[in-house]
Amino acid sequence: MAESLKFHFDVDGDNFTSAGAASVEVKRKLRQLGFPAEVIRRVSIAMYEGEINMVVHARGGVADVYVEPNCITIVLADQGPGIPDIDLAMQEGYSTAPDNIRALGFGAGMGLPNMKRYTDEMKIDTVLKKGTTVTMKVYI
Amino acid sequence: MTVSELGEQLSLTAYALPDGARKVTGGYTGDLLSWVMGRAQEGDAWITIMSNSNIVAVATLADVSCILLAEGAAPDKGVAELAAEKGVNLLGASEPAFSLGARLNKLL
Numbered sequence: 103m104a105e106s107l108k109f110h111f112d113v114d115g116d117n118f119t120s121a122g123a124a125s126v127e128v129k130r131k132l133r134q135l136g137f138p139a140e141v142i143r144r145v146s147i148a149m150y151e152g153e154i155n156m157v158v159h160a161r162g163g164v165a166d167v168y169v170e171p172n173c174i175t176i177v178l179a180d181q182g183p184g185i186p187d188i189d190l191a192m193q194e195g196y197s198t199a200p201d202n203i204r205a206l207g208f209g210a211g212m213g214l215p216n217m218k219r220y221t222d223e224m225k226i227d228t229v230l231k232k233g234t235t236v237t238m239k240v241y242i
Numbered sequence: 243m244t245v246s247e248l249g250e251q252l253s254l255t256a257y258a259l260p261d262g263a264r265k266v267t268g269g270y271t272g273d274l275l276s277w278v279m280g281r282a283q284e285g286d287a288w289i290t291i292m293s294n295s296n297i298v299a300v301a302t303l304a305d306v307s308c309i310l311l312a313e314g315a316a317p318d319k320g321v322a323e324l325a326a327e328k329g330v331n332l333l334g335a336s337e338p339a340f341s342l343g344a345r346l347n348k349l350l
């Protein structure tokens with residue numbers, strides 16, 4: 103694969119049933135492109151956590167995935183409430199997820215820590231009441 | 243051991259078995275989805291009581307070999323069909339997660 107590829111997804115903000123569809127699709131595409139299984143697993147889990155966060159905490163957003171031979175970059179951008187305290191949000195177990203979401207199995211407060219753990223680089227840009235952009239990179 | 247063999251040996255109910263030949267290489271028990279994402283290993287049998295459609299995406303992305311619903315939890319409406327469509331093995335048992343995990347562990 104000489105050239106870089108770009109995939110774009112709109113992530114629906116009020117559909118918990120189909121949540122994760124973009125990540126599942128990215129996983130399928132990376133498999134077709136022949137990336138190592140462990141790389142695909144890290145990318146798709148990190149992207150899923152970010153995708154779910156946009157659905158649960160930010161009424162949806164957009165996901166862009168840039169695929170290059172030696173690096174996969176995931177950019178998740180939303181226009182939600184923003185994150186008031188990133189250090190607190192990054193702590194394992196911290197969650198503001200409402201009860202109806204917790205009943206589905208979300209809200210462990212492990213999503214952002216998983217994203218950090220499964221990627222090589224992660225950056226959170228957030229502005230209160232404007233939105234959040236999470237950029238993650240996985241090197242191959 | 244394959245998922246089909248596991249289903250037979252543990253007398254599980256198969257709700258969807260699109261990839262019965264998949265190898266089971268370990269196990270993980272948990273209901274909080276981000277814990278599963280962070281801790282389950284590829285090839286694990288994932289034991290849970292969560293029965294909503296999100297378990298199918300989690301199983302796909304975490305690359306587990308199958309989902310085992312414990313405590314007699316039945317898949318929510320449409321979830322067995324979704325699992326079949328997405329190639330996710332979904333089985334169940336009436337017993338608690340603890341004893342299901344203990345029996346699975348003996349087979350591994």
Ligand SMILES: Nc1ncnc2c1ncn2[C@@H]1O[C@H](COP(=O)(O)OP(=O)(O)OP(=O)(O)O)[C@@H](O)[C@H]1O
Pocket residue numbers: 151155156158159160180182183184185191192196197198199207208209210211212213214215234275276277
């Ligand atoms: N895109 C976002 N917009 C606004 N707030 C966010 C966003 N992503 C995360 N947060 C905040 O950070 C907290 C921690 O996120 P994290 O993903 O670690 O846990 P969670 O989503 O609450 O639960 P889990 O991911 O374990 O299901 C969230 O509860 C929420 O308050």
Ligand SMILES: [Mg+2]
Pocket residue numbers: 151154155209212213214
């Ligand atoms: Mg989360």
